[in-house]
Amino acid sequence: MTKIKSLEDLKKMQAGLRKQIELREKGENPDAHTQIRVAMATCGIASGSKEVMDYLMEESEKRNLDVVVTQAGCMGYCHSEPTIEVTLPGEEPLTYGNVDKKKADEILEKHVKLGQLVDGIIPVTHKTIEEKK
Amino acid sequence: MAKHKMNLMVCGGTGCYASAKGDLVKALSEELEANDLSGEVQVITTGCFGFCEKGPIVKVLPDNTFYVEVQPEDAEQIVKEHVIKGRKVEKLLYKHPHTKERISDSVHMDFYKKQIRIALRNCGIVDPESIDDYIAREGYQALGTVLGELGPQKTIDIMKESGLRGRGGGGFPAGLKWQFAKNNPSDEKYVVCNADEGDPGAFMDRSILEGDPHTVIEAMIINGYAIHANEGLVYIRAEYPLAIKRLKIALNQAREYGLLGKDILGSGFDFDIQIRYGAGAFVCGEETALIQSMEGERGEPTVKPPFPAESGYRGKPTNVNNVETYANIPVIINKGASWFASIGSKNSKGTKVFALAGKVNNVGLIEVPMGTTLREVIFEIGGGIKDGKKFKAVQTGGPSGGCLTHKHLDTPIDYDNLIKVGSMMGSGGMIVMDEDDCMVSVSKFYLDFTVEESCGKCSPCRIGNKRLYEILERITDGKGKKEDLDKLRNLSTVIKEASLCGLGQTSPNPVMSTMDNFYEEYEQHVTDKKCAAGSCKSLMSYHIIAENCVGCTACARKCPVNCITGEKKQVHEIKQDLCIKCGNCMEVCKFNAVTII
């Protein structure tokens, strides 16, 4: 193991190690980040929600967006899976249906980055996924 | 390797290990493996979440799902339901003590709402056996800043400005102590971390060392640099095997990275740390006794002055700080003194870790800003009194502290306020008591501890506390006299004033504070020979209420000394002179016919 010889070395090393802890840190203060929850029940997975989730995780990182992507159970909109729920810091959650990569890209660019709503929002009949269950 | 999407954080603290019926980490890892998810989900052993009573705990990050009482057989469900389908496993979620609702995640648990974690910031997030995790959380940056930019005096100035006070009990300003140690010239100085933690029921220091050992190491190196010491010692009780193991691993990792040893971070500063084991005597936590013990002498306190900062280990200037005090230091350097000083109350800055125990719904380790009220701790974080009983008292400061009551509930907790109301902060034990607890017995319990732990070097403590204990015993046995109450007070005052060390000087506190706040209860014991809480056996008797008794004979058959008489279907009676007060009769009677008077 190489020794760390200076503060610069340490900082470089830290930058390299950030990734391994970032995911865990996001839980510390969830309201400070944009939260995206992807419905991952059987119906969702069958319609491609796993790919969408991977895409959202990779892309928000590439684009340097402060987003926590987590998975949720069935949101009750099986006809419009994959569904995702987007919560900007301090705002009410909004749910999108039929999200594919293209839609996900649009959501990241417009909704997450600029706060503009994108087509495909499912009218909300519930507050959070937990309460719906 | 695919990027991780989720972490399963498994508590690796002593508390959770004790309640685990098998290897949880292994079970979860195997289940993930079987579902081909090892690349996506990582299982990490981490430090204490504080919620030990409901352990073993598994927390899912980043969604904060908080699973309690998880056993290896639950691994399958967690993976199949939560990880694969995104559905929380209801039965493992924490149940609110009043509403009985399952709480979806830690963010919504009252237990965590009022907490701010500084000393415990990494517990539950890092793997304590991974220095890389610690470095990723800005670990050793403060050390880098101190060595490379600040220099010794500026570092000490930051400590002073932060207002950090010692968390080991005394509350002495840490910056000032460092300044004394720095100012005393010597070619040889020492830094000592006090991890003796002798207060019964306390486990904050253990949890820090188990959950985040590197923070203590980093702070000790900073301390060494600031006062010009090249050697550090951690004095830890041998009964903390897991903390010792983690500390050893951390020390070796720090050495491998060159963060301990020669020329740390290219600064030319050398420092290393050794571990010393304590036998677990309470008095050895007192700093002068601790130094004696490290030198191979009997662990007895010595007269102060000289203070350790002048003449400590091997007669050299020595700085002693507590584990939790150290755990705050890297954060203070990284975030700045004014950040730290903005948290807490006027004369007590930052947070304090408490081991909340006793008759509250949520028992565990908590960290709250100074100035939080006892009410917030007991009724919000603690979830109120268990089994719908009434709050009676809260004991803070362990054997050196006191019992506070209703009228103190809105007191903001800090060093000065607690002393003002007749208790003290101590190291952070906090025991909540309800209507069934007898205050005379509580002070007897602490005195028993003190008598056991007194080193015997000075007579006020050795003999005085024994006498105190005897009087208390007399009172709880129903043989107390009115004069005993005055004797208790007078003797307490003498012991406080005449004892050599902090143990004796504070040992009468439990007696004095309960007498101040619950005098009627003492009086009742000596004049009416009654214990309202029903805990002093000698002062109570079991009776059968004639109207309720149906003569089922259940009690008579369960009485171990056959002192219950009565025919079938006739009212039964207890022969008081034979009764040993075991309580069996009350337990078996289905008709509420047995009562205590």
Ligand SMILES: Cc1cc2nc3c(=O)[nH]c(=O)nc-3n(C[C@H](O)[C@H](O)[C@H](O)COP(=O)(O)O)c2cc1C
């Ligand atoms: C009887 C007695 C027991 C003590 N036990 C401990 C202990 O277990 N841990 C501790 O840190 N300090 C303990 N102290 C306080 C130490 O003497 C010392 O003040 C403290 O370690 C200094 O560190 P701090 O300023 O960071 O709190 C005890 C004091 C007395 C009088």
Ligand code: SF4
């Ligand atoms: S006060 Fe008690 S513990 Fe302290 S030196 Fe005296 S006898 Fe020993």
Ligand code: SF4
């Ligand atoms: S158990 Fe109760 S009801 Fe039955 S004989 Fe004893 S006191 Fe009476």
Ligand code: SF4
């Ligand atoms: S308390 Fe025990 S000894 Fe006394 S009467 Fe009841 S059963 Fe018998």
